[in-house]
Amino acid sequence: MKILVTGGAGFIGSHTVVELDKAGFEPVIVDNLYNSNPGVLEGIKKITGKDFPFYEIDCNDSEKIRALFEKEKFDGIIHFAAYKAVGESVEKPLNYYENNLISLLVLLRAAQEFKVPNFVFSSSCTVYGQPDAIPVTENTPRKPANSPYGNTKAIGEDIIRDYVYAKSGVRAISLRYFNPIGAHESSLIGELPNGVPSNLVPFITQTAAGLRQSLTVFGSDYDTADGTCIRDFIHVVDLAKAHVKALELLGEQTESDYYDVFNVGTGEGYTVLDLINTFEKVNGVKLNYTIGPRRAGDVEKIYAQSDKVNNVMKWHAEKTMADALKDAWNWQLKITAQQ
Numbered sequence: 488m489k490i491l492v493t494g495g496a497g498f499i500g501s502h503t504v505v506e507l508d509k510a511g512f513e514p515v516i517v518d519n520l521y522n523s524n525p526g527v528l529e530g531i532k533k534i535t536g537k538d539f540p541f542y543e544i545d546c547n548d549s550e551k552i553r554a555l556f557e558k559e560k561f562d563g564i565i566h567f568a569a570y571k572a573v574g575e576s577v578e579k580p581l582n583y584y585e586n587n588l589i590s591l592l593v594l595l596r597a598a599q600e601f602k603v604p605n606f607v608f609s610s611s612c613t614v615y616g617q618p619d620a621i622p623v624t625e626n627t628p629r630k631p632a633n634s635p636y637g638n639t640k641a642i643g644e645d646i647i648r649d650y651v652y653a654k655s656g657v658r659a660i661s662l663r664y665f666n667p668i669g670a671h672e673s674s675l676i677g678e679l680p681n682g683v684p685s686n687l688v689p690f691i692t693q694t695a696a697g698l699r700q701s702l703t704v705f706g707s708d709y710d711t712a713d714g715t716c717i718r719d720f721i722h723v724v725d726l727a728k729a730h731v732k733a734l735e736l737l738g739e740q741t742e743s744d745y746y747d748v749f750n751v752g753t754g755e756g757y758t759v760l761d762l763i764n765t766f767e768k769v770n771g772v773k774l775n776y777t778i779g780p781r782r783a784g785d786v787e788k789i790y791a792q793s794d795k796v797n798n799v800m801k802w803h804a805e806k807t808m809a810d811a812l813k814d815a816w817n818w819q820l821k822i823t824a825q826q
């Protein structure tokens with residue numbers, strides 16, 4: 488089974504490529520390297536011993552995508568390619584709507600035209616906005632998104648649902664990720680965004696490594712035990728494995744108009760300060776941080792209820808937040824030593 492992995496050089500995509508290979512799928516990577524670099528492909532090659540096809544293509548480029556679909560006969564698509572920074576999306580909404588939605592439309596059109604039957608979409612728990620009650624199940628009503636980024640994911644899900652039900656011949660699953668962190672245990676791939684990280688954990692590891700002066704904790708006046716936001720932090724390798732399960736589930740469907748959504752989280756919520764304390768403890772390092780104002784677009788608290796993904800996909804989180812923070816730090820030490 489040949490699987491197109493858009494954004495396959497990115498953080499979650501690269502770990503998913505490794506898990507797809509382990510499970511016997513043949514990944515083909517497409518990435519425009521906006522938030523990644525060719526070194527990721529080397530890391531994947533070292534882990535798997537394989538050199539998967541890589542195309543440096545922008546997913547918004549419908550002509551190049553069509554040409555790719557003509558050349559490679561895909562059995563499935565996992566669509567990771569998108570911009571993902573909540574705060575930045577508040578400042579640059581059009582960039583987010585353009586990149587995240589046009590690329591989706593281009594891929595869905597190509598899937599239909601070239602009869603690719605399976606589609607997995609990177610959605611997010613941000614589609615719940617700030618829910619009235621936590622943990623959230625898939626039946627928790629989606630609230631208006633807190634950020635343009637979150638809105639691109641909500642709109643993306645709706646587009647896919649309408650497309651599947653219009654008998655496009657494509658079955659689809661939207662995976663609502665909670666907060667992936669960590670790195671591959673080999674330290675050969677991990678989280679290395681271009682420029683200043685907007686996500687918490689790469690900012691922490693880069694600060695602890697001395698590459699950045701200090702972490703700012705965005706807000707300590709939220710209605711939580713220590714005043715900082717609550718998230719469900721999931722090891723990126725566990726999340727990667729959920730994509731394999733999603734493809735397997737799609738393959739078992741007999742109806743051509745199957746569409747479903749799944750939360751992918753651990754089922755446990757931790758505050759930002761919990762995470763910082765765990766990072767310091769498990770790695771024996773001190774982190775320089777200060778408390779700053781809230782960041783626009785942030786949801787106060789959210790974590791998953793994971794029964795559906797546990798029962799239907801037979802997927803369970805296997806690793807802890809402490810495991811992820813050790814792996815993230817080992818990865819940071821390795822890349823810092825190389826620089």
Ligand SMILES: NC(=O)c1ccc[n+]([C@@H]2O[C@H](COP(=O)([O-])OP(=O)(O)OC[C@H]3O[C@@H](n4cnc5c(N)ncnc54)[C@H](O)[C@@H]3O)[C@@H](O)[C@H]2O)c1
Nearest residue numbers: 494497498499519520521522523545546568569609611664
């Ligand atoms: N990391 C998270 O916390 C998180 C949580 C929920 C959902 N998601 C979603 O998961 C997906 C992957 O996230 P990630 O953390 O791996 O991000 P990432 O930035 O590391 O990976 C995305 C990759 O897509 C590429 N890309 C972006 N736009 C592209 C385009 N138009 N054409 C081709 N390539 C393009 C980037 O270069 C990057 O390598 C995204 O859709 C993101 O919104 C991420």
Ligand SMILES: O=c1ccn([C@@H]2O[C@H](COP(=O)(O)OP(=O)(O)O[C@H]3O[C@H](CO)[C@@H](O)[C@H](O)[C@H]3O)[C@@H](O)[C@H]2O)c(=O)[nH]1
Nearest residue numbers: 571573611612613665666685686687690703704705716785
């Ligand atoms: O320098 C920083 C960075 C983050 N945070 C806080 O840490 C928490 C997590 O932030 P971040 O790592 O940026 O994740 P989210 O804003 O929760 O968004 C991520 O997780 C979402 C799912 O929860 C995805 O949809 C997004 O793409 C992804 O960026 C939030 O409370 C932030 O305010 C800080 O305090 N300081």
